[in-house]
Structures are given as structure tokens and as C-alpha cells.
Amino acid sequence: MNRNTKINALLLLVVAALAVLPLALGLGDHKEEPFAGADAEAETAITELQPDYEPWFSPLYEPPSGEIESALFALQAALGAGVLAYYFGLRRGRRQGAARAEAAGPADARTSGGAGADAGTRADIAASTATAAATPTADDPGGSGGRSGSRSVGGSGA
Numbered sequence: 001m002n003r004n005t006k007i008n009a010l011l012l013l014v015v016a017a018l019a020v021l022p023l024a025l026g027l028g029d030h031k032e033e034p035f036a037g038a039d040a041e042a043e044t045a046i047t048e049l050q051p052d053y054e055p056w057f058s059p060l061y062e063p064p065s066g067e068i069e070s071a072l073f074a075l076q077a078a079l080g081a082g083v084l085a086y087y088f089g090l091r092r093g094r095r096q097g098a099a100r101a102e103a104a105g106p107a108d109a110r111t112s113g114g115a116g117a118d119a120g121t122r123a124d125i126a127a128s129t130a131t132a133a134a135t136p137t138a139d140d141p142g143g144s145g146g147r148s149g150s151r152s153v154g155g156s157g158a
Helices: 003-025 038-049 066-104 115-134
Strands: none
Touching: none
């Protein structure tokens, strides 16, 4: 086992312990709702301390049941995890691509399809076009290669 595998296994074990231990030890058995959220706990504490307290804000949307509220929370958590996973994957991919490009060296940059290859291809095309334009043809002894605005595509000369 390499070092990263050991670390991942240890982290997985810690997460499993955090999920199982509260259930196994019976934490929260003395409460009506043993695993209520922090919002409910805070609301209960405030009501006990100051019964006439009035909240400053009210929720924009209050789900009709606790199950829907839990589902919306899970959806929000999943979307956030997806965004984070995308970001870190993108960063890793860019870093690996840069490392591969650096390892390939400047000689392979033209053939690997990178930015250097694109610029090199454009320069080659420009050079061959300039050579073709300067070469006289049978239709055009002046050397424009048959490319002029007044001629037709076939080069027949109007």
C-alpha cells in the first residue's frame, strides 16, 4: 500500500466512525428529536430564554414537511459537491497537461497540437501561399498565381 492509499483508507474510516458512533453510543436518546438541526436547537434555546422574542426575518420559502426540507438540503449539498469536484478536477487536469507539455519539450510542441503547432502551421501556410502567389503560371505571366479579383474561379480570364 502506498502512502496515499493509507491516508484515504484512514479518512474513510474516520468518516464512517463519525456516522456510526453517535448511533452506537445512543447520543441524543434523551431528546424528542435526537438529531434535529442546529436551527431547531437555537430556536428552542431562544424561546426558553426570551419568550417574547420576535425574529427579524422570515424564510422566503418554507417547505410543507421535514422530508422535503431534508431533500432540498441534500440537493443543495450535492450541487455544491459537484461544483467543487468539477473545479478541483479542472485544476488537476490543467496541471497535468502543463506537466506533460513541459515534459514533451519544445521540439515536440509543434507536432503535439499545442499553441506552438498552431502558430507553426499558420507560418507554413503563409509561406506556401506567398510562394504560390509569386510563381508565374501559364494564365498569368505576372506571377499572381491566377488570383485576382477580376478573374473567375476557373482562371479563364473573363
